Amino acid sequence: MVAGSTTVEIVSAVxxxxxxxxxxxxxxxxxxxxxxxxxxxxxxxxxxGGVGSINRVDFSPERVDKRDEDKMVYAMNQLEGGMVGKACSSVKCELKFRAKTGGRCVITWTCYYDTLPSVIPDQIKVEEAKTSIIALFKKVDGDK
Incomplete structure (x- = not known):
């Protein structure tokens, strides 16, 4: 098993x-x-919707682990589905929102994962996940 993480920063017009x-x-x-x-x-x-809540996003349940409104930090733990059980034993994601000049903000998305014993870390679709989160926030901004 290998523990890893990946982080991406996204600038939003919101x-x-x-x-x-x-x-x-x-x-x-x-x-x-x-x-x-x-x-x-x-x-x-x-x-x-607060800490401890369980949300189902499509077919994957996620538990809210942190929701700090003052610091604008939100963390969730994917309980099953996606990469959990296929390549990872656990996947946790954290979003941090930081104000930026001009009414914009920076979103920092960090994904922490533990691979299953038989999985080599490069088999994890890390770059694909980063690309997906960037694309999602571009859609939120109204970019295509």
Whole structure:
């Protein structure tokens, strides 16, 4: 088993607090609207959306591990689906939103993963995940 992580920073034209709210409190409306090809359903299985809540994004349940409104940090743990069980024993992602001049913001997305014992780290689709998150936030900005 190998522990690894990857990080990408994305500059958004959307103000930090506004984007924080949209992603952490209104993800269902936001992501289903801007990226229907990526998301077919987002459902809260338990909780009120705060820490400990379980959300199902398409067919993969995720647990909210952190939601710090003051620091604008949101972390989730993918419980199953995606790479969990195929190449990784665990996948955790963290989003940090930081205000930038001119009403824009910087989103820092970090993904932490532990590979399954038989998986070589380069078999993890790290670059594909980074490309996907960048594309998602470009869609949020209205870029094609």
């Amino acid at each position: 103000e930090a607090k506004r984007l924080w709210y949209a992603v952490t409190k209104n993800a269902k409306s936001l992501f289903l609207k801007v990226a229907p090809e990526l998301f077919s359903s987002i459902t809260t299985l338990s909780g009120n």
